[in-house]
Amino acid sequence: MNLAPNFPDDHTMHLLMQLLHEELGLPERKAISLTTSINFDLGCDGADARHLMEALEAQFAIDFTDYDAYRYFQPEGFDVFLKRRAKGRGDKVPLTIGMLYQAIRVQRWDTQELAGL
Numbered sequence: 001m002n003l004a005p006n007f008p009d010d011h012t013m014h015l016l017m018q019l020l021h022e023e024l025g026l027p028e029r030k031a032i033s034l035t036t037s038i039n040f041d042l043g044c045d046g047a048d049a050r051h052l053m054e055a056l057e058a059q060f061a062i063d064f065t066d067y068d069a070y071r072y073f074q075p076e077g078f079d080v081f082l083k084r085r086a087k088g089r090g091d092k093v094p095l096t097i098g099m100l101y102q103a104i105r106v107q108r109w110d111t112q113e114l115a116g117l
Contacts, residue, residue, distance in 0.1 A: 004033035034098030
């Protein structure tokens with residue numbers, strides 16, 4: 001794995017990277033940094049995204065009360081009710097490794113705080 005310079009080298013990041021590798025597979029030659037997005041750069045979406053976020057919640061006890069999957073990911077399959085609820089939420093935004101790392105460290109998802117990373 002090709003990690004960017006100044007990439008955090010602590011136990012929390014090691015656990016996060018191990019989980020990302022197990023759930024998504026990480027590219028061998030592509031540089032991974034805190035700004036690498038799991039949805040755009042790593043292609044995580046739909047059921048894979050839901051499963052990853054559930055694994056993060058279970059392994060790291062993150063409070064996802066403020067988390068909105070539609071902000072980052074397309075819904076699984078086609079469901080008219082999901083489409084209606086997602087209406088007006090605009091284009092998807094990157095969900096980065098740095099955002100996940102910060103959420104793990106504080107054990108909660110704060111969309112406004114994480115959007116500034």
